[in-house]
Amino acid sequence: MITAGIDLGATYSKVVILDDGKVVGKGISKTTLEPEESVEKALNAALQEAKIDKGQVERTGVTGSGRRAIKDADVVATDVTADARGAYHLDKEVKTVIDVGGEDARAVKVGENGKVINSAVNDKCAAGAGAFVEAMSRAMQLSLEEFAEASLKSTQEIPINAQCAIFAESEVVSLISDETPREDICRAVHDGIADRITSMAKRVLVEEKVGLMGGAVMNKGLVESIREGLGLDPIILPDPLFVSALGIALMAADQED
Amino acid sequence: MVEKKYKTAPLKSWDKAKEIRLNIYKEIAEAKSKGKVLLGGGAESLIALPTGFDYAMLVGEPYGAAISYLAKSDPDEYMKYVEASEHAGYPRDLCAYMRNYIGSILRDKYVFGGPFPKIDFYLQAGFCDTHSKWYQAVSDITGRPYFSLDLVPFDWEIEGESEKTKDLKRKYIVDQIHEAIAWMEKQTGREFNDETFIQGVLNECESTSLWAKVCIANRAIPAPLDEKTMLSLYVLAVIGRPRNDVVEFYRELLDEVEDRVANQIAANPYETARIITDSQPPWFALDLFRLLETYGVVSVGAHYTFGLSGGWEYDEENKTWEAGKTPQEKGVEVKTRDEAANVLADWWLRTGTVCRGVRHSGAGKIQRIMDMVDRWKVDGAIVHLNRGCEGTSLGQMDIVSSLLERGLPTMTYEGNHADPREYDENRTFARIESFMETMGLKQLYEFKKGE
Amino acid sequence: MINDFIDVYKNRHDYAKDWKKKNPDSKVVGYMCSYFPEELFYAAGMLPVRILGSHEPQNVTEPYIFGMYCPFSRDVLAQGLQGHYDYLDAVSTAYPCMHLGQAFDSWTLHVTQKKFYVDMPNRVQTPYAVPFLTGRLEETKQEIEEWIGREITDSDLKEAINVYNENRALLREIYEMRKADDVPLTGTECMYITTASLFMDKKDANKLLKETIENELKGRKAKTADDTRLMVLGSENDDIKFLNMVEEFSAVIVTDDHCTGSRYFWNPVEEQDDPIQAIAQRYIDRPLCPQRDYPERKRLPYLLDMARDWNVAGIIALQQKFCDPHELDKVALLDWFKENDIPTIYLELDVTVPIGQFKIRVEALLERLREDELW
């Protein structure tokens, strides 16, 4: 059976095409104010990769913060459930999933068969992980890759209080005007965010194995800071951007008629 | 449409509750013209204390909540209250009840109509950091005198507090009750009537004991009451528990609720899962209970809802809490002012769980929550991380961790009981949706925003 | 000498562990609030040490304490959860406030089980507070006796009171020296001294204080009359980094009202027949935390007297972010100093000090106080 999993996120729309449980195509596009169009784009890209016609898709599942915008899906579920399902499929031993997106970070405790045991999402004054790194790299006049690389070269820890991203930003500005080495600032930003993410994750009572997913985990510097913050050795789930889309595609396939 | 599992019926006591509540607020507005003593203070203020006078009392917390309701019907008007206090320099993360209340004074606007009532004096039991200082700030603004009674609560029973400590605490409060009475007589120039005071004290015990019994009735499956309804019912005890009409109301309510239990009349006809919540709800956004209903979820109560108006007595043998036995039930005769003071102090210290929970969290508060989970047969918990009330959020995170360790599905959301700017309905609803999936529940019918 | 205090401040845990080695039969008890009646524990041969934060960001407290509780209470709990206070035999507090009380409750659940809790009354303005606290202290004394298996005698208590009173007198002496035009020590140095003494055996501290006063401070000029004289006040503050930053701008902090500073040691135990009652009376009468300053406002005139006695030009009020008792005094305090014509700025402390954001506020205050320079 061919199913499509759509993850309509705040920043990106992601689509995974499954053929009998095997990923045959993936597509992504930036989420615009016309979510249906964004999904269409990502879906077409995925179908193209899979060399499958739209008509061949038997079932569709949709998740992500924008899921309500997509009508006529066979399965609709929240990210939490899709995260757990996708992660479980990729690695049966994963007990905790940490999803670091552009605006939100989330931790999901995974139980038997990929069922959710509990979950936590960041609260007020602690949002915007990926977006914050982007803003900071812009302030530092570095590309995201350069920013991540620089942070790995840092030689000292500088504590910044990242509870409010905007105030953290002005701490960064102070560091800049104090002529703190660039590498150390980059690391401070990652450490600050990682503190917030791991604090939140600890609320679900983190158990190993920990799987990381979401767009922001492609940032090696951030992952290193998360690793240190957890005091555990998390793995990065394959194709970390597409785990939710995979999860919802699987749920669509699982669904009984 | 899914089929209903249980029959349901509107609650008959509802209208009466509303009537008494509005009456009380009307009496406050008219108090001065009727020659009554008018005082202000908080809900946990041993509010039987002023019953020795012909009096009316504006109780601060429900009043602050009443202002926050405006956020739903008239957001611009609401903002004028809260901003008045912020513009005067009161920081935004202080108790939202207090900020609304101060805004009301600064605007000289009574939310039920007319100018803010001319309060003779303020009386407050200092049981949380904010309450003690709240009326000091109000006294700064209004110039009206303020008496604060230091309320040092008992610790949770599990801590094995000694009888000697308890005696000391009782005596400390009794001494201050006498001090307060002398002070009030001086402020008002009126004589304190011991007879009406004794009746007020007995009423305070009875109202709160009756409310605990109503909560206990909610252990039944299906639950006869949901929390949203309970919030409208317990408030009478909050603002008027020493009153005769309030005692009478709770007697009738208990009868009706027990009748519903006997006839399996449900609050939610689809009841499939039962939860408890924690802390005050965001008063202006009770729709979240409505959303839960669409999943067949009934909230059977909260430590706050049960405890603020409830008198709960610890049952050493079964390690649980039951409705407190009133002096009347125990056959204790109360004849003098001093006896009444002792009964009031003892009742409060022994049976008041919210006040205790604001001072002591730890193992005791966790035990109380677990007791609710067991006795009310709860399947999940939703914890409101209340940025507006740090007293009720005491121990919350430890409670959440304990519930999770126990394997009970538990969700948190951040908000504020009386400041809508700190509550994000969309995000909260999204979380509830995930949580419902986690609990394995399906939405049974479409959610519609409430009136 | 000052450097020795700096050493204890920085290596507070080593100090306590060394003390324990030297006193193998004695116990170390951590406490959380300056209302804690240390004398009782010292009389029992114990070392009371104040639990303070480390000013480092952490990710361990979120499952146990709500993020809207003050950064200090979260930082304190983090110390326990991270195992920095593993040498404690008991944890204790006098009722502080909801936030620190939460840190205490969580600490007893997850870190140290043995605890002492004193129901410190809030309304110290009632005449019934002293008898109540006396009663509670008598019980605390009994609890300690049961724990250590011996009696605490009146002479133990009197001895402890003497040691603590001497410590208070010596610290007061240093504060008196700061009244001079050319101040012998900076506010930063003084903060090291007062804060370090929170961790020290008061006998050691007294010896060191005497030496420091005699051999280091007398005749010393750390700052001159040209430096702008400031007072800091507010909630718990051992933010060395902040004080240091302020004093870099030709300013000097000459006095303070913090529970880790003057509020901790200001008044001695006055002698009475019953030493327990004398101790209770001392804690009831001590300089107030806003948490306990009601219904009457007694703290404000006290602060004004202090500001005048130490001849300060401006005030920096610092409170822990989300500290309700301080916030509830904010309006009254700012109005009060405005009426009394002392320029005041109001800042909120967090776990780390946002130096950049604070610099501008402090510099702008100093520009105001030193207007001759610009105008």
Add this chain to the structure above:
Amino acid sequence: MAEMEEQTIEYWRWDEGNWKNPDMDFKDAEILTAGIDVGSVSSQAVIMADGELFAYGNTRSGYNSRDSASNVMNMALEAVPGLKLEDIHYVVGTGYGRVRVPFANKAITEIACHARGANYMYGPKVRTIMDMGGQDLKAISCDERGKVLNFVMNEKCAAGTGRGMEVMADLLKVPIQKVGEMSFQVEKEPPPVSTTCVLFAKTEALGLLKNGWSVPKVLAAYCSAMAHRIYGVVKTVDVKKEFVITGGCAKNSGIINRLEKELGFEIYKDTKVDTQLAGAIGAALFGKALYEKSKKK
């Protein structure tokens, strides 16, 4: 995997550029002073001839404050053929990077400089100044000379600062210069967004758009929330009707008009000078006074 699209337009950027007063010649001046305001978001350099605005440069701040200071100073100098840095008698640095201006004689806070600058721009009547920077809100009260009497800054929450407006402009793809104007293209003023937290406002705005709100309506709701928030900070100093706004935000009529409604009076807008220059102007004026003082000694 399909390509991610690159976003190239920076909607949040303010204009950059330089200017010289065509009616003045620096050779006529006795004292030339400069004020350099190195802010977290943008930097300005102002050159004043005997206390009159003569030339300026205005640009985005870079990562390095020293470079930002030099760049913006060069920009201002470039507007004046023949003028060199050495010709300038006294330079004062202000703003976040004030101590990093390599060629400055002194650093002064932007609080003092904005008050002084506003006094120059709007005259001695000014008593209250609101400076809305990238991450700070500063409400300043001053006397007839532009001397600071009191000031208040936002605490604990960055809600309502300029950075938030940038994020919103970026999100809605509206150039920041147009935000104000566009926010009035609504039939009826919507209620303010409930949160001014920059990060949460973003999700709230997306939600509103999904509910069918137009972009102008969202902007209106956001501007009015910002106005509320700013009003809250301003109210805690003694607000006088002689009120001006400095900084980039003063150019956003969407906030200003709504703030005026809250204040119940009109804000002074009567100046020909770009409001973003206030800090640098104040700094240059202090530079003149300090230079004169140093000569007297």
